[in-house]
Structures are given as structure tokens and as C-alpha cells.
Amino acid sequence: xxxxxxxxxxxxxxxxxxxxxxxxxxxxxxxxxxxxxxxxxxxxxxxxxxxxxxxxxxxxxxxxxxxxxxxxxxxxxxxxxxxxxxxxxxxxxxxxxxxxxxxxxxxxxxxxxxxxxxxxxxxxxxxxxxxxxxxxxxxxxxxxxxxxxxxxxxxxxxxxxxxxxxxxxxxxxxxxxxxxxxxxxxxxxxxxxxxxxxxxxxxxxxxxxxxxxxxxxxxxxxxxxxxxxxxxxxxxxxxxxxxxxxxxxxxxxxxxxxxxxxxxxxxxxxxxxxxxxxxxxxxxxxxxxxxxxxxxxxxxxxxxxxxxxxxxxxxxxxxxxxxxxxxxxxxxxxxx
Amino acid sequence: xxxxxxxxxxxxxxxxxxxxxxxxxxxxxxxxxxxxxxxxxxxxxxxxxxxxxxxxxxxxxxxxxxxxxxxxxxxxxxxxxxxxxxxxxxxxxxxxxxxxxxxxxxxxxxxxxxxxxxxxxxxxxxxxxxxxxxxxxxxxxxxxxxxxxxxxxxxxxxxxxxxxxxxxxxxxxxxxxxxxxxxxxxxxxxxxxxxxxxxxxxxxxxxxxxxxxxxxxxxxxxxxxxxxxxxxxxxxxxxxxxxxxxxxxxxxxxxxxxxxxxxxx
Numbered sequence: 001x002x003x004x005x006x007x008x009x010x011x012x013x014x015x016x017x018x019x020x021x022x023x024x025x026x027x028x029x030x031x032x033x034x035x036x037x038x039x040x041x042x043x044x045x046x047x048x049x050x051x052x053x054x055x056x057x058x059x060x061x062x063x064x065x066x067x068x069x070x071x072x073x074x075x076x077x078x079x080x081x082x083x084x085x086x087x088x089x090x091x092x093x094x095x096x097x098x099x100x101x102x103x104x105x106x107x108x109x110x111x112x113x114x115x116x117x118x119x120x121x122x123x124x125x126x127x128x129x130x131x132x133x134x135x136x137x138x139x140x141x142x143x144x145x146x147x148x149x150x151x152x153x154x155x156x157x158x159x160x161x162x163x164x165x166x167x168x169x170x171x172x173x174x175x176x177x178x179x180x181x182x183x184x185x186x187x188x189x190x191x192x193x194x195x196x197x198x199x200x201x202x203x204x205x206x207x208x209x210x211x212x213x214x215x216x217x218x219x220x221x222x223x224x225x226x227x228x229x230x231x232x233x234x235x236x237x238x239x240x241x242x243x244x245x246x247x248x249x250x251x252x253x254x255x256x257x258x259x260x261x262x263x264x265x266x267x268x269x270x271x272x273x274x275x276x277x278x279x280x281x282x283x284x285x286x287x288x289x290x291x292x293x294x295x296x297x298x299x300x301x302x303x304x305x306x307x308x309x310x311x312x313x314x315x316x317x318x319x320x321x322x323x324x325x326x327x328x329x330x331x332x333x334x335x336x
Numbered sequence: 337x338x339x340x341x342x343x344x345x346x347x348x349x350x351x352x353x354x355x356x357x358x359x360x361x362x363x364x365x366x367x368x369x370x371x372x373x374x375x376x377x378x379x380x381x382x383x384x385x386x387x388x389x390x391x392x393x394x395x396x397x398x399x400x401x402x403x404x405x406x407x408x409x410x411x412x413x414x415x416x417x418x419x420x421x422x423x424x425x426x427x428x429x430x431x432x433x434x435x436x437x438x439x440x441x442x443x444x445x446x447x448x449x450x451x452x453x454x455x456x457x458x459x460x461x462x463x464x465x466x467x468x469x470x471x472x473x474x475x476x477x478x479x480x481x482x483x484x485x486x487x488x489x490x491x492x493x494x495x496x497x498x499x500x501x502x503x504x505x506x507x508x509x510x511x512x513x514x515x516x517x518x519x520x521x522x523x524x525x526x527x528x529x530x531x532x533x534x535x536x537x538x539x540x541x542x543x544x545x546x547x548x549x550x551x552x553x554x555x556x557x558x559x560x561x562x563x564x565x566x567x568x569x570x571x572x573x574x575x576x577x578x579x580x581x582x583x584x585x586x587x588x589x590x591x592x593x594x595x596x597x598x599x600x601x
Binding site: 212 | 430432447
């Protein structure tokens with residue numbers, strides 16, 4: 001009786017190809033932020049004449065490059081179920097130290113390498129405590145946020161350190177290559193690499209696995225602790241790159257740079273549909289999330305509204321986008 | 337089938353004590369190639385512990401384990417895995433947000449190198465996943481579906497399929513049919529039959545006694561860490577198994593105690 005092939009017939013109807021609706025629901029996070037992004041762009045295009053012009057759009061990408069770069073790395077961190085609150089402080093430390101290093105006569109390529117190495121070391125230390133000592137990421141990186149910002153303040157005494165405008169270093173923040181601002185070009189390269197790493201490599205697969213079911217991934221023979229360590233190294237290095245780009249663009253390194261930067265980054269990632277509980281991440285969503293935050297800031301200024309509206313509107317959009325996303329996911333779960 | 341003269345697994349004199357609690361007391365287990373053994377007993381009877389000893393997760397205080405006639409000792413689950421003993425974990429096996437093929441190949445993804453960088457070979461992975469599932473008669477139309485969108489039975493089938501794909505000689509399943517719909521239980525049991533027909537020995541731990549009679553060759557009953565009975569499936573029935581599990585004599589005696597207490601009180 002049990003060996004008959006119609007043993008499967010009972011649940012044949014529920015085994016079907018994924019429909020278009022399934023796919024939309026599966027990408028609910030990306031869909032809702034894409035909607036918000038388009039609405040924001042349309043709104044500012046219609047209400048302000050300056051928004052939809054090539055120089056303004058390039059300016060948006062240029063200014064949001066640090067946010068895009070760090071948000072890409074943060075997508076990996078949050079997908080493992082972690083968080084990195086120290087990125088704003090790392091950005092400030094590398095911005096000040098790169099200015100100080102250039103002032104001390106260290107050649108600019110060496111300075112860049114040193115700063116990236118510094119970001120990696122910060123990531124290794126934080127990652128060690130999170131992955132191997134099992135201290136919650138929130139606590140480790142909260143301590144990191146405090147310590148690293150403190151070091152930056154201590155080194156500079158609170159003053160900003162100027163960079164010679166003639167130094168080739170500033171080109172990283174100011175040059176134009178093939179009609180694209182250099183920071184935007186760096187951001188595009190970083191995002192492309194991050195997209196491939198996240199979706200097409202075993203490492204990206206394990207990042208998702210760790211966030212979805214750490215124990216299953218470990219039992220599958222993956223060194224999950226090393227995966228976790230690596231994502232913090234990535235976010236440390238991304239924050240260091242952002243610090244370099246910011247110092248180069250502004251022509252100075254300030255220990256007060258990037259105050260609250262970590263929150264913008266997390267907002268961008270969460271807006272993009274990456275789940276804070278881990279296991280579910282989207283780099284396309286993160287890019288849209290970061291650009292939405294950037295477009296809002298830019299558009300509100302062009303509309304001659306107070307720039308202080310930016311955090312208010314951003315906050316509302318986070319809430320509504322996540323709410324939509326949540327409802328869509330719940331709908332998907334209930335149907336099965 | 338395969339040569340049945342040598343046992344695939346022979347565990348003898350296995351004891352394990354946790355403080356004052358004797359979880360296993362001189363327990364034994366014998367398993368022939370391609371045999372499906374039902375391991376039953378009440379909660380705390382030691383059936384999970386003995387299967388964990390075999391899968392290397394628990395190290396016994398005493399006793400011997402022989403695999404295909406050779407004495408072995410497992411210090412970790414990796415040792416047991418090297419001896420081709422696979423355990424299907426109930427909820428610990430799958431990553432919800434990864435697709436079917438990704439779960440089947442988690443930790444051993446087919447790769448192709450482009451400029452020295454390893455990339456996932458997704459085409460090959462989905463191809464192999466489809467073959468793997470159809471060979472086992474598992475019906476999942478789309479290997480790109482995320483596991484969270486599958487039913488409990490489909491998820492269990494994928495977990496078993498994943499374990500079976502490691503070419504095990506022994507497959508241990510702890511409650512594979514718990515919380516499944518009736519039709520899905522059928523599919524999972526059919527999968528167990530398919531796997532055992534290929535010469536894989538299966539240890540099935542379950543509370544669903546009716547399942548035992550559908551797939552098992554033999555039943556071993558445990559009670560308070562000891563083997564109390566062993567029956568060929570053709571020579572027993574569900575009432576007898578129930579009585580063996582609860583231990584009628586013990587039940588009668590404890591009822592007697594209760595009467596004495598109520599009398600003295």
C-alpha cells in the first residue's frame with residue numbers, strides 16, 4: 001500500500017514551479033526599497049529642476065561613495081547575523097591618520113596601504129572576540145566605536161589635520177576618470193566585487209549559511225568562525241577605504257568625521273531588505289537603500305527645505321519600508 | 337543483497353554514566369548490511385544516547401564498537417563520518433534561506449576557478465542536485481527553490497538525501513517523521529526503503545510505532561539504558577511492542593507502590 005507511486009499524489013499540487021509572484025515575494029525587501037527609490041527620484045525630478053541633471057546625479061554618487069562602500073561590507077556582516085557599530089570611528093581614525101601620515105612625509109601609496117592594513121587589524125581584533133570568544137557583536141563593536149573614536153580624538157587633540165592640496169592623495173577624492181568622479185568609480189568597483197563575492201562564491205554562500213543556520217553550516221564542514229572573522233575584516237577595510245576617500249575629498253582628516261555614520265550604513269542595509277536576524281541579504285537592495293538615503297539628503301536641500309528634514313524622512317521611510325517588507329514576508333510564509 | 341554474515345555494526349557492552357544517572361547500561365546493538373533497525377523505547381531509555389555513541393557525538397565509558405568486523409573508537413563526529421556513519425539531524429540540517437541545491441552541496445560546492453578565484457559552479461550544482469534527488473525518488477520540481485518554501489516532508493527528504501549523498505554505510509535517523517503530514521510520512525518512509533535497498537544500513541529512532549512496521553526489518557526495544565527485547569518485524573505486533581516499551585511488570589509494580597502509599601497516608 002505504501003510503495004504505490006501515488007503516495008506522492010497527495011501533495012503533488014503544492015510542488016510547483018516558483019511563479020512570478022513567488023519571486024516578487026521572495027525579493028520583497030528589494031522590491032519595496034526599489035519602489036521608494038523610484039518615488040523619491042520622481043518626486044525630486046518633478047519638484048526641482050536641478051535634481052535630474054548629470055552633474056547633480058554624479059555629485060550624489062560621489063558624496064555617497066563612502067556610504068556605498070561600507071554598506072556593501074556591512075551587508076555581509078548583517079547577513080551573518082552580526083553588526084558592526086565601529087565603522088564610523090574607523091573612518092574617523094583612518095581619515096586623521098592618513099592626513100597625519102602624509103604630513104609626516106610618508107608617500108601616499110604607502111599611506112593608503114597602511115590605512116587599509118589598520119582597518120584589517122581592527123577587523124581581526126573585533127572579529128576574534130566575536131567569532132572565537134563568542135561575545136555578542138553589538139557589544140564588541142560598541143566598545144570598538146568608543147575606543148577607536150577616542151584614539152582619533154587623542155591623536156589630533158580634536159583638531160583636524162590638513163592635507164596638502166598638491167598631494168596626489170587628494171585625487172582619490174576629487175579626480176574625474178572617464179567623466180566619472182574617482183570615489184564613485186571606486187564605489188562601483190567595490191560594489192561589483194561585493195556582488196560577485198556575495199552571490200557567486202562559496203564565501204558568500206557560507207556568509208548566508210552562518211546567518212541562516214550556524215550549526216548546520218558548521219556541521220557541513222565549514223569553518224564558520226573564520227567566516228565570521230572575515231566579515232569583520234571586510235567591514236574594517238571598507239571603513240578604512242571610506243576614511244581615505246573622505247579625507248582626500250575634504251583635503252583634511254578630522255577626528256569628528258563620520259559621527260553617526262554607522263547608523264546611516266545600517267539604515268541603508270536594512271532598507272535594502274537585509275534581515276537583522278541574519279541569513280537574508282541583498283547587495284542590490286543595499287545599493288538602492290544607500291542611494292535612497294543619499295537622494296533624500298540631496299533632494300531635500302535642492303527643494304530648499306531644511307536639511308534637518310533628512311533624518312526625519314529617512315526614519316519614516318525605514319519604518320514604512322520595513323513594515324511593507326515584513327507584511328510581504330509574512331504573507332509568503334502564511335501561504336505555504 | 338550484500339554479504340550478511342559480517343555485521344555492519346556491532347556494539348557491545350556500551351555503558352555511559354552522567355553523574356548519578358546511568359544513561360546506558362551494558363547496551364548492545366547489532367546491524368546487518370542493508371538492514372533497517374527500529375530503535376524504540378520511552379523517553380530516557382537510551383536510544384538517542386546509543387545512536388550518539390555510534391555517530392561519535394558521545395564517548396562511552398566502556399564497551400566496544402566494530403564496523404564491518406573491525407574494532408573502532410570514535411573520539412568525534414568526524415571520526416564516525418570517516419567510517420561512513422551519517423546522522424540525519426532533525427532541525428539542524430538545513431539553511432532556510434539557501435536553495436535546495438545549495439543545501440545539498442553546502443560545504444562541498446562544485447567550483448570553477450576564474451583567475452584563481454573560486455566561483456560557485458551553479459549550473460553543475462543544480463544539474464547534480466537534480467540527478468541526486470531523482471535517483472532517490474525525491475520529488476522537488478525546482479532545485480532553485482529556497483528550503484523555507486518547502487513542506488516539512490520535502491525538507492526532511494532533502495536532509496536525508498544530503499546525508500545519503502555522502503555514500504554512507506550506516507544512516508541514523510532520529511524521529512524523521514515527527515510532525516509530518518500523512519502523505520509526507522509515506523514519502524519519507526519510501527525514501528528510507530530506497531536507501532536501504534542500496535545496501536545502506538539504517539537505524540530509525542521513532543515514536544511512531546506504525547512506521548516501524550512499514551519499513552523496519554527488526555526492532556530493538558530499550559528500557560532504562562538496557563536492551564530489553566529484540567523482535568523480527570514479522571514475528572511481532574504493535575501491542576507487543578507497546579508492552580515491551582512501557583514494561584508491563586514495572587508499570588504494575590509502580591502502581592502497587594502508589595496503592596501502598598495511599599494506604600499508609
